[in-house]
Amino acid sequence: MIDDEGNQLGILPPYEAIKKAREKNLDLVEISPTAQPPVCRIMDYGKFLYQQEKKEREAKKHQKTITVKEVKFRINVDDHDYETKKNHVLRFLDEGDKVKATIFFRGREMTRTGLGRQILERLIKDVESESIVEFRPRQEGNTLHAILAPKKSDKEREKEKEKERKQKAEKAAAQSTSSQSPPPAQVAKPAS
Numbered sequence: 727m728i729d730d731e732g733n734q735l736g737i738l739p740p741y742e743a744i745k746k747a748r749e750k751n752l753d754l755v756e757i758s759p760t761a762q763p764p765v766c767r768i769m770d771y772g773k774f775l776y777q778q779e780k781k782e783r784e785a786k787k788h789q790k791t792i793t794v795k796e797v798k799f800r801i802n803v804d805d806h807d808y809e810t811k812k813n814h815v816l817r818f819l820d821e822g823d824k825v826k827a828t829i830f831f832r833g834r835e836m837t838r839t840g841l842g843r844q845i846l847e848r849l850i851k852d853v854e855s856e857s858i859v860e861f862r863p864r865q866e867g868n869t870l871h872a873i874l875a876p877k878k879s880d881k882e883r884e885k886e887k888e889k890e891r892k893q894k895a896e897k898a899a900a901q902s903t904s905s906q907s908p909p910p911a912q913v914a915k916p917a918s
Contacts, residue, residue, distance in 0.1 A: 728757075728767040737763055794824045794873070799849075801829060801841040808845070812852055819856045819876045828871040842870045850874070 727735045727743050730752055738746070747754040747768045755774070758765040795818040797811050818825045827849055829842035846863040850872060857874040864871070 728765070730768045730770075743768075790822065792822070792824055794826050796826045796828055799827065799829045799842075799845055801831070801835055801838055801845065803845060808848075812849060815849065815853055815874065816856055819853065819874065822876050824860070824876070825857070825874045826871055827874065828869055831868045831870070836868060839865060839870060846870065846872045 727738050727746075729735055729746070730750060735746070743766055744754050750768060752768050753771040754766055755769055755771055756764055756766050797815050797818075799808070799811060803811075815825050815827065827846055829845060831839065831842065835842075843863050850857075850859055850863075853874065856877055858877050859872065860875050861871075861873040
């Protein structure tokens with residue numbers, strides 16, 4: 727048996743252990759029922775449950791949920807529109823989100839699924855340095871989709887951003903010191 731301060735009291739019969747817990751207005755909690763003899767502790771069980779719940783809430787706060795963002799393309803997408811959507815994909819990946827690139831076929835477009843596949847393959851090739859392909863382009867009904875995941879973990883991304891901030895600060899400091907130095911002195915040339 728262990729008391730409320732963490733001191734071992736030794737092996738006690740159950741009625742005596744309960745009596746000691748009641749004297750201190752605390753609970754007797756069985757910690758390890760499989761041990762021989764079972765291990766019990768005197769504690770405030772309500773407070774213990776509250777502390778556990780508090781730890782779980784704190785752990786939940788620090789979890790990052792991964793969201794899947796969707797970017798839709800058409801088979802007749804223009805180059806500028808493609809570039810814009812590709813930049814959206816890159817931004818989502820940089821933020822740590824997964825991206826689902828989708829092409830929806832309507833009517834006669836179903837005969838041109840090869841064009842859709844080419845667009846998704848081009849996208850995969852263009853964002854190859856920033857992403858990992860989770861699902862290659864595959865067709866389900868009248869939609870063709872691929873799923874991309876960010877290549878870097880959150881910690882790596884944070885380190886990279888911190889490094890960029892330091893470099894910008896160093897450049898700014900270097901530029902401010904060079905702009906504050908006096909201009910070179912003008913030397914007057916003797917008239918000839």
